[in-house]
Amino acid sequence: MEKLLKAGVTIKGTKEGLLFFLDDTRPFDEVMVELSDKLTNQSHAHMWDGPLMNVIIKLGKRRITAVEENEIRTIFTSHENLVIHAFESEDMPYLLELTPSLQVRSGTVRSGQVLTHQGDLLFMGDINPGGAIHSTGSIYVMGALRGLAHAGSNGDASSIIAASLLRPTQLRIADTISRPPDQWNDKDIGMRFAFLEKKQIMVERMSYLSRIRPEKDWKENGHLHR
Template structure:
């Protein structure tokens, strides 16, 4: 008789909730099928109070579509609240080369532009306007309002703008220092903001490939 195959989904209880450990060596479709079976079966196991869930992918990174499928499965149990999705070694859990959404227009005061993934805005963000994304934000125009990138915890996300004069910047859970502390020399020309050592710093756009080499594809995508 053959040896029983080890489960691809391991669930561990902690004082802060549940950890779902997903086997990085199995096809992700197989993992999703097993997870669906666990969540749909034995309903009495999952009934109960609101429980925080941390999903651990190991060395695997997933696409936006795979993330959506994963979140949809957990929506079967309203009391299971996904607190985080994590890959090993602190790397982003999402594959970064999943395309970039392009939108055109002006985000005016009081308006909020929300997006899942990386966003390229062809226009301005006026004071009082907000642009938020789970990925990086690129503004070919003036960013004078609030920009929040990496909204679901992606600390590798950046915020770039032709004219970076925000009222506030946020990357993941980190909020920027007040803009009046940035000198004119720092902010002239096209710049980008990124997270390092728990704080947001600003640099010239031509340093992007050196600081964030993993997103070089974005620059190549828009070359003629």
């Protein structure tokens, strides 16, 4: 039997106005499409063209960025009588405070060279043995990491280091230094990332990232979808 898809947007009327419940298990973009459809649905015209009504947006366990908040507000601008009074997330602030935007750089860091960066960095290229890359945020290398990488250099222990080929001479996250390079498994294939857990640097497949670092989801930085 085909499983019915839960509604992305549910509307409930109260004495104070309308509550819009946005499903926190559905992708944000899908929920926005459904929200727009509901507000243009002629069968609900009597609700949208009436007197002024306060609207509270219920986000569930979802938190949104300022850009996503503006997207929701823009959808409501087609109905001047619907006034967004508040956004609410369960037991936490609804607005997600972002880290500095992810910056992209490319090239090759050769032996003796040191690349430093403020914030999260996506590096398109290789870090050769003897080369080093330091960032106050997370480091994502679309290439081979065979040199030294230091993420969270200002003390951010939640930073990660990811690479298409992870064969570093040394990894550092905040103040913690990785295991010796001869302990890396040459049989590991595919993009992997290193993270800090109980003051020890651990390495996992990229698919594991959302389990332990949900805040590192790149959509929150406006780059990839969660």
